[in-house]
Amino acid sequence: MNFIKNMWYIAGESEDVSDSLTSRKLLDENIVLLRDAGGSIIALENRCPHRFAPLTLGRREQDGIRCGYHGAKFGFDGQCLEAPLQTPPKDCGVRSYTAIEKYGYVWVWIGDGDPDHEKIPSAFAVGGDKDWAGFSHYELEIPAYYELFNDNLFDITHAPYVHSDDFDPDFLTQFSGPPNQGTPEGPEDGVWVDIGSDRITYYVQAAGSEDPFFQNMLAAARGESEYRAAVHMQLQVRWMAPCYFSFQTKVTATTEEANEASIATTLMALIPNTERQTSFYFMSRRNFAIDDAHVTDMFRNFIMKTFIEDRAIVTAQSANMTSHDVNGDARPLMFVGDIVGQQGRRIVASLSD
Numbered sequence: 001m002n003f004i005k006n007m008w009y010i011a012g013e014s015e016d017v018s019d020s021l022t023s024r025k026l027l028d029e030n031i032v033l034l035r036d037a038g039g040s041i042i043a044l045e046n047r048c049p050h051r052f053a054p055l056t057l058g059r060r061e062q063d064g065i066r067c068g069y070h071g072a073k074f075g076f077d078g079q080c081l082e083a084p085l086q087t088p089p090k091d092c093g094v095r096s097y098t099a100i101e102k103y104g105y106v107w108v109w110i111g112d113g114d115p116d117h118e119k120i121p122s123a124f125a126v127g128g129d130k131d132w133a134g135f136s137h138y139e140l141e142i143p144a145y146y147e148l149f150n151d152n153l154f155d156i157t158h159a160p161y162v163h164s165d166d167f168d169p170d171f172l173t174q175f176s177g178p179p180n181q182g183t184p185e186g187p188e189d190g191v192w193v194d195i196g197s198d199r200i201t202y203y204v205q206a207a208g209s210e211d212p213f214f215q216n217m218l219a220a221a222r223g224e225s226e227y228r229a230a231v232h233m234q235l236q237v238r239w240m241a242p243c244y245f246s247f248q249t250k251v252t253a254t255t256e257e258a259n260e261a262s263i264a265t266t267l268m269a270l271i272p273n274t275e276r277q278t279s280f281y282f283m284s285r286r287n288f289a290i291d292d293a294h295v296t297d298m299f300r301n302f303i304m305k306t307f308i309e310d311r312a313i314v315t316a317q318s319a320n321m322t323s324h325d326v327n328g329d330a331r332p333l334m335f336v337g338d339i340v341g342q343q344g345r346r347i348v349a350s351l352s353d
């Protein structure tokens with residue numbers, strides 16, 4: 001299993017963490033989250049060192065957590081403060097994690113190295129930008145290995161089949177063949193991919209798309225009920241290893257001389273809980289129809305529907321495999337549409353412990 005340590009992982013939305021005890025699992029590590037009296041996030045190992053009871057079954061006290069099994073008490077720095085029938089043994093405590101709040105999420109540093117704030121994906125900054133429309137964010141639990149969902153998000157060829165209500169098979173005809181290297185210089189049709197040591201950017205664009213999803217988005221941006229002409233569309237996907245995606249969709253009318261692009265961004269995080277359990281966080285932001293709740297609903301409905309469709313196929317795919325490792329004993333058939341996802345797999349493998 002390819003888990004990358006010394007990395008930030010989302011443990012929840014800011015509002016998920018309160019004064020009471022919340023449990024999370026990140027990369028197979030059990031964590032209890034809460035806020036101290038000043039509102040700062042506390043993240044501790046959720047396992048008592050005595051007989052390994054989860055501390056979330058205990059109770060929060062003013063200055064610590066008391067284990068619900070034999071009553072040992074741990075301060076917010078993890079240090080054991082009280083033990084039953086005795087003073088706490090030397091070096092008794094639970095592990096403390098660095099946790100911060102940024103862009104609406106709680107991020108926990110997993111690994112022994114010093115927390116590196118540069119590693120929080122900068123693409124997520126749009127999530128905290130007040131000039132963009134109010135976002136909606138949700139969480140889905142996926143009973144599958146996170147890289148299977150990475151593969152899904154790197155691949156456009158499933159769109160007309162898994163999301164057949166929203167994408168037509170003709171959608172793919174403009175993009176046949178392997179992707180071009182680098183970044184597009186003009187509005188021509190095609191797919192480009194730009195690969196770094198820990199990130200991938202790829203572009204899918206069409207100078208005259210008649211796909212309903214892009215037409216509906218442009219109609220919403222123009223305040224119209226429908227838009228039937230061809231649109232310029234560009235999807236820019238930025239992925240940061242191991243599990244963070246920004247999908248920026250830009251649509252522009254082809255029929256007018258100068259018109260501003262309407263941009264919608266979906267931010268996604270596929271947080272590995274265990275080898276076969278992933279928490280999927282996402283939020284949607286846009287630069288148009290800022291105050292229009294109907295447009296927010298349209299995006300919420302579309303995004304929820306497509307991700308639930310993705311979850312269904314990825315869950316069924318995972319259950320049909322003996323190993324999560326598509327490059328191992330499963331030996332899959334490879335198509336051109338898998339090229340970008342394979343590069344992502346290579347990067348994750350190169351950065352894993």
Ligand code: FES
Binds near residue numbers: 048049050067071
């Ligand atoms: S298991 Fe926590 S005090 Fe015994």
Ligand SMILES: [Fe+2]
Binds near residue numbers: 152162163310
């Ligand atoms: Fe999908």
